[in-house]
Amino acid sequence: MVAIPAAIAAPPELKAVIKGLSFFYGDHQALKDIHLGLPDNAITALIGPSGCGKSTLLRCFNRMHDLYPGNRYVGEIVLRPGNLNIISPRVDPMEMRLRVGMVFQKPNPFPKSIFENVAFGLRLKGINNRHVVAERVESALRSAALWDEVKNRLKQSAYALSGGQQQRLCIARALAPEPEMLLFDEPTSALDPAATAHIEDLIYQLKDRLTIVIVTHNMQQAARVSDETVFLYHGEVIEADKTSTIFENPSKELTSEYLTGRFG
Ligand SMILES: Nc1ncnc2c1ncn2[C@@H]1O[C@H](COP(=O)(O)OP(=O)(O)OP(=O)(O)O)[C@@H](O)[C@H]1O
Ligand SMILES: [Mg+2]
Incomplete structure (x- = not known):
């Protein structure tokens, strides 16, 4: 299934566009034909159950997977301005990492x-x-x-x-x-509530200057900080929309099952 958020209809406001992205760890396909637009100067949250591919998707954005032989990308992640395809082997990962920064869980x-x-x-x-x-x-x-x-x-x-x-x-x-983009992979999961609130405030303030993608297991955190939310399941985008829509009125049954904790 392919989810293209409405924002894709307004290309000038997108910082990055993911087109037909699949990713393979050797024989294991971890991402399946992902299409997404990431709005500029906004925070996009990636949510979904453990193993659904959130970190894998985030790591594609700064070519972290290049370090391991056997990993393979298909499709494009186009970074604007300049329409640079981040995952093209012709693009120097070091140069690209200065445009796209990353902050890890620990x-x-x-x-x-x-x-x-x-x-x-x-x-x-x-x-x-x-x-x-x-x-x-x-x-x-x-x-x-x-x-x-x-x-x-x-x-x-x-x-x-x-x-x-x-x-x-x-x-x-x-x-x-x-950098123009900053990626956060569960940046507060190792922190106490006060330090978490501090980092959340900070992330929120940074969106005036940057485009942010944050992976989180904390649904309150996704609802508090993000403008857009992407729900991933088994390497596919099930639903991508405004955060308020995803949390209050999701269009897919699977999304509402996940958000209400009714997952098998
Ligand atoms: N280095 C790797 N080699 C092979 N398979 C991997 C590797 N890293 C992840 N996977 C597999 O790819 C899939 C997606 O993993 P990923 O780490 O992206 O999930 P995630 O959504 O970030 O999960 P979590 O919420 O637990 O962090 C899983 O099936 C995982 O087992
Ligand atoms: Mg992860």
């Missing part, structure tokens, strides 16, 4: 100082001027709502931070190269 700071974690992507981009790097690091830490907590300890190891602070550091690290 905070994964590098074994470096707080400052150098955030400066990492800038150095990859060839930005080495001391003043420029310092300015961009500060600005990314401010955007990640972490600056006030770390400004006097930038040279300390990132491992000296709490879990919630480490996750905000990872967000700052992803923001520093000024």
